Amino acid sequence: MKAIKNDFTKGEVWRVIMRMALPLMLAQLVNVLYSVVDRMYIGHIPDVGSLALTGMGLSMPIVSIVIAFASLCGTGGGPLCSIARGEGKKQHAEEIMGNCFTLLLIFGVCLTLLLEIFAEPILFAFGASDASYVYAKAYLDVYLIGTVFSMTATGLNGYINAQGFPKIGMYSTVIGAVTNIILDPILIYGFGMGVKGAAIATVASQAVSAIWILRFLTGKKTMLKLQPANMKLIPTQADGINQLVNDEVASVMLSGIMLDTDRFARNTGTRTLDAARYLYGKGANAERVNTFFNQSFEDYVC
Numbered sequence: 001m002k003a004i005k006n007d008f009t010k011g012e013v014w015r016v017i018m019r020m021a022l023p024l025m026l027a028q029l030v031n032v033l034y035s036v037v038d039r040m041y042i043g044h045i046p047d048v049g050s051l052a053l054t055g056m057g058l059s060m061p062i063v064s065i066v067i068a069f070a071s072l073c074g075t076g077g078g079p080l081c082s083i084a085r086g087e088g089k090k091q092h093a094e095e096i097m098g099n100c101f102t103l104l105l106i107f108g109v110c111l112t113l114l115l116e117i118f119a120e121p122i123l124f125a126f127g128a129s130d131a132s133y134v135y136a137k138a139y140l141d142v143y144l145i146g147t148v149f150s151m152t153a154t155g156l157n158g159y160i161n162a163q164g165f166p167k168i169g170m171y172s173t174v175i176g177a178v179t180n181i182i183l184d185p186i187l188i189y190g191f192g193m194g195v196k197g198a199a200i201a202t203v204a205s206q207a208v209s210a211i212w213i214l215r216f217l218t219g220k221k222t223m224l225k226l227q228p229a230n231m232k233l234i235p236t237q238a239d240g241i242n243q244l245v246n247d248e249v250a251s252v253m254l255s256g257i258m259l260d261t262d263r264f265a266r267n268t269g270t271r272t273l274d275a276a277r278y279l280y281g282k283g284a285n286a287e288r289v290n291t292f293f294n295q296s297f298e299d300y301v302c
Contacts, residue, residue: 023166027173034177034205041184042198048135052195055135058128062115062140066147069107070154073100078158081224085162090224097159097217098230104155108148116144139199146203153209156226160216163223168216176209 043053077100084093115122123136143150153176160169180201187197217226 020161020164020166023170024161027170030170030174030177034180037181038184038198038202041188042195045188045194048194051131052135055128055132055137056139056195056198058123058126058132058136059140059143061126062119062122063143065115066111066150067154069111070104070151072107072155073104073151074155074158077155078162081159082162085224094224094227095230095234097156097224097226098228099233100159101152101156101226102231102233104151105148108151111151112144112147115140115147119144135195139195142196142199142203146206149203149206149210153206153213156210156213156217159224160213160222165216165222172209172212172216175212176205179208180205 039053039056042056043049045052077096081093081096081100084090084096119137119140120133123133123140128136153172157169157172160172183201183204184198187193187201191197193200214226216222217224
């Protein structure tokens with residue numbers, strides 16, 4: 001029964017699509033909710049909420065870079081794994097998954113070191129002031145420690161969905177989101193840790209999601225098992241590299257747009273900068289940022 005349920009060639013097409021799409025859609029909604037709640041908590045920090053929110057927003061382009069590299073292994077490698085599974089090449093599919101996990105670890109360590117070293121010039125390039133830099137750096141110092149957890153949770157979740165377990169993939173997102181929502185008020189207000197508390201809550205929630213995903217992919221219920229023997233990097237035909245290019249270009253474009261917005265905000269006041277950070281947020285798109293920038297230009301200049 002499980003084999004039939006996880007075989008995308010069985011049953012009516014629309015039923016298969018709905019069975020896969022609904023849990024993934026719910027997972028995205030929960031992810032957006034947790035992102036919004038995260039900012040609500042930070043924005044209500046007494047006395048410094050607005051400045052803390054701006055500081056956190058300054059770190060979002062750097063977070064987007066981390067997510068873009070995770071997409072190389074997740075969104076890029078997931079379809080390759082599905083193709084191999086559809087061709088009946090289970091061993092090859094497991095090798096793809098194992099190689100992508102190794103790449104996630106390598107990218108995670110390298111990004112942690114590089115972004116930690118160059119965090120200061122990057123943040124000031126994005127328009128940080130002396131006041132907002134303190135909060136942005138406080139957030140990033142903690143967040144970057146959990147880069148490996150973030151990349152593992154983001155990059156490997158697609159391999160659960162690729163095997164036909166959308167509910168398990170949804171649970172991994174929901175568990176992380178719920179953990180973050182519970183820890184945020186405790187650390188931010190209860191322990192008075194402010195932005196650093198929000199970062200700790202984020203890292204902890206990502207660690208929980210990563211552990212959940214690794215436990216499933218190394219357990220008995222998975223169809224493709226994550227094994228040490230398949231983690232040795234081997235040359236493969238990287239057809240999914242185009243996804244990396246798309247994600248990286250999108251990340252760089254968004255970062256560039258926000259850099260221009262930040263420079264513009266220096267001349268128009270902190271309200272513009274705060275609004276820009278809210279619109280950019282986590283997972284926002286270039287169209288929304290452009291809309292804000294154009295409107296701001298009309299309001300303040302024209």
